[in-house]
Amino acid sequence: MTDTTQARSFWFVGAVYDKTKDQTERFIDKGIWENGYTDRYLELVRSMLPGDRIAIKSSFTRKHDLPFDNRGQTVSAMAIKAIGTIIQNMGDGRTLKVDWTPVAPAKEWYFYTYRRTIWRVIPDRWEAQGMIEFTFDNKQQDYNRFCNAPYWRERFGDQPEAEKRFKWTKFYEAIADGLLQHKDDRSQLIQAIHAISTKVDGLSHLTDHYTDDDSGPLRDICPFTTMGIFNRGITDANRKSIAKELASFLGVDIPVPETFEGLPILNNLRSWFFGFNNVRQPGDIDTLWEMFAVAIDLAGSMDNPQIINHFVETFDKVNKQFSVKWNLTSGLFWIRPWQFISLDSKSREYLAKFLKLKIGRGGHENRCSGTEYLDLIDKISDQFENDQYPVHSFPELSLAAWEYEQIEERSTLEPIFENPDEDEISGVGQSITPYSIQDILNEGCFLSSEQLLGMLNCLRMKKNVILQGPPGTGKTWLARKLAFALMGQRSQTNVRAVQFHPNLSYEDFVRGWRPSAQGQLDLVDGPFLQMIKMAIEQPDVKFVLVIEEINRGNPAQIFGEILTLLEADKRTPSEALELCYSRGDADRVFIPSNLYVIGTMNIADRSLALVDLALRRRFAFIDLEPQIQSTWCNWVSKQFGIEQSFLKDIQRRMIDLNQTIEADSNLGRQFRIGHSYVTPHSKSQIDDPRQWFLQIVHTEIQPLLEEYWFDSTDNARKACDRLAEGL
Incomplete structure (x- = not known):
């Protein structure tokens, strides 16, 4: 069974180019795949990585001799002629070395197809998941599900003929x-x-x-x-x-x-x-x-x-x-x-x-x-x-x-977003740095791949999630990594981060009046509306807005009337609302389904009120825990050359400290200290591990503990002494 949680990308590629015959047999014999163009798809081909699965496909339509009732309609089809694994990318945008397995006779996949020569597929939707399993695992296609899916049901669905439109x-x-x-x-x-x-x-x-x-x-x-x-x-x-x-x-x-x-x-x-x-x-x-x-x-x-x-x-x-x-x-x-x-x-x-x-x-x-x-x-x-x-x-x-x-x-009428001077955005030929759950793990996440996959599935379904946990559990770091994994690529342009704080307003975040250089007031869109417009203009691309410390502001006030549009079942133009600062009668806004929101929340901040129920209903909440365990030890040791025995000693001391904090009736689990405090930054050089840890204790952990035990400084001092004792 293909492990779709680890694979970065699955590639479906053509084998016919301008004025050439089908190259499938030659590709299989030579163990290669070639981009037949010198001016197209070069960056996309460079994005293909060793270990990625690849298939040669050919798309067409069929009306007769189908394995399901097509009701006399023409069906999009795709023949799978060979499958393989990329062994080496030559880096020229043209050539890959591939370990091919011929598929003879070619097997046919229906409905969910693509006309371009190169199709990068990530398993983020049921259609893609089904196609990947059909192609690489010989799993049967669920024809009935496709026939009755929204895109195809008018032609192929089971509803009575009298109820069908567009006859x-x-x-x-x-x-x-x-x-x-x-x-x-x-x-x-x-x-x-x-x-x-x-x-x-x-x-x-x-x-x-x-x-x-x-x-x-x-x-x-x-x-x-x-x-x-x-x-x-x-x-x-x-x-x-x-x-x-x-x-x-x-x-x-x-x-x-x-x-x-x-x-x-x-x-x-x-x-x-x-x-x-x-x-x-x-x-x-x-x-x-x-x-x-x-x-x-x-x-x-x-x-x-x-x-x-x-x-x-x-x-x-x-x-x-x-x-x-x-x-x-x-x-x-x-x-x-x-x-x-x-x-x-x-x-x-x-x-x-x-x-x-x-x-x-x-x-x-x-x-x-x-x-x-x-x-x-x-x-x-x-x-x-x-x-x-x-x-x-x-x-x-x-x-x-x-x-x-x-x-x-x-x-x-002046159509919105129709500026003839702007370039049409197309995914073909765009440079991609693939990103997956495995990349999150490689970069220092100490959760399991199953936990990360569950978070991604939650984000895909709910559209809005909040990562909450004690300080130092990597909420902001993980929010960005989840955004990249959701998109299937590392793309800074499609991810935007904003910080909520007590002085942030609707006018800052959504839309408000701002003084212009001409000395007048202009109606200016805030970061949220800017992201909405970007997502609408590119509906086939995922965008993610990361809201750091979402509970430090007043979310209901900052989102305003647009809060209701966050719900997954309201991500459609038919639910569009007119904003309180409107540019005209036709200025109605909706949140597209390809815009996701990830918030972070520090549950140990006692200066903040609880998040109101209106916001809670529109977000899924994911708890993050301190991950100072064997996975943490192994990763830090491998990355920074620190002895395992020393790291296990730190692990023991931090676990003891967190147990003390959790047992304190004035504190509790939400005040535990996360693994980020004792995880070096990626570019750090640790020459003296003992000195590195003592510095963290005195400059980062001790001030936090003094804040926790503000009415009992002895508790903070004793806890720090126990952390440093014997080193």
Whole structure:
């Protein structure tokens, strides 16, 4: 059984690159894996460590011969062709040495897949855990759980057919498949469309302009404009009639949808994806057909680099053509609604204002590029698998966008976080320093791996935890290490620490008025809102806010109305609240599910009041104990070269002192002294262990004991004498 508590990362990698055939057999024969790119994934490959498990995968889609009832829907699939263990990383960002085991025949994993060449997986969610066990331990995939998970249940779930939404998707996909047969010869298609226009009202827009004075019937058409003939601002009755006639011509036997919920429609005045003949460029319609075909290919072969590159290049080319604009994304959504997102005006507003997601604007005329479009799809798809997320598929997102109640007039809308000058953030190629529970243990944590795993699981489920314990139990140190382990990497930029104190206010922590350099007051976001915005902009990345000594301030006052949003089941845009210092009617805030909070609390501080029940209900509390035991002895001896016998003597003395403190009726367990006092800092050099310990006793422990026994200094002195006696 694969030990997922110790492994830093599991890697799922491709073996096909630009204009190359499958390299799996060569990789296995030579005991290597190679990054076929010279300009991509280099830092990610350098992050792969000896001992990490690795698998060669190939992603695609399947509709037939599946081991479960797919209800006629297309399923994402991933073939596992080989598994292995990394032996050596050559450090060039290109080459690994791997001990491979072929998987023949390749075994297929379904639903939870990824299109990029390199996929770093950490077992922090049930889907990932299941895939790791399936790949490396031959454990059976739980098809039923996946079929009924939020992201997939609309297509594959067990609910009655009458309760399922988005039944139109099968019809639209079938129409797209039928249209693809006419890619190279559109003569019969255009004749059929003109014939339909004589039978059904609503198709008066099919007249082309050949010169300034010459017009006539449209002689050529693209597939998106074809699908647009029943996706315009006309009556539902006419939409159904047109769709029925077109389906009959294409040989589609799936019934015409009864409803068109969530489907974006074209403006009747701009229903073509190309310009009139007298303004469009030669090849514009052909390029739209090329876009149509490669999009269908990409939806069916998810991680083929050649298809991805072809899609991006064609997307960017079409994006520059006359009359296309954002309609291109709606057309892609029509033909494969489960794989592509529509970025029509309502969807863009919903993404920006409600989901608080940034749309890249690096393409033509401040629209998204092909790469940014695919990155956005990956980013949102990852959120669909979160039970608490407001939407769980692109059809549901489109429907929610059209039902979204507008707060401001559309003409004045300025989407949040859509700054064209900012770079779109992508995890591909990002340098990673992996971090796991084993790293915490290696760096001087004296808990067991099982205890640490329990803490991480608690943090993942509750979202907010408080580490509490006596002084010197390493609460702040462990908070940061748990944050790194939660993220699976050592990333200082994704972890932020703040200190609570009696003078800290809501205005400091959340939002408040601040004087500006211009001599006026500006509404400024505090560290908590700043972290919220960072987490919303990068929903596929985990962020952690560490609050040191959380009980030294007044948490209920500092958090204010946002305290209620900390609850795990309220981490969704639908629970957003308006802050007391608001920037406008549309300024509502929610805490995303990828932002975690770790607080620390010194339970020996008698100057502080108890934490109120409102805060306690929203945090899980984890007790830390002094860990001056054999694990501590072994680690300190190994790291600093101190004799075990001397450390065991210190251990005995500290245990005796803590027993004395615990037995004192005025003190108790919460006043014991933790292991941090007698654990040297990582860069310390201990030349004289005796002198080192005596210095700690007199400069650190004695002042603390004098504070404990402030009304009986003899007790403090005697305790210190016993610590130093005989050394």
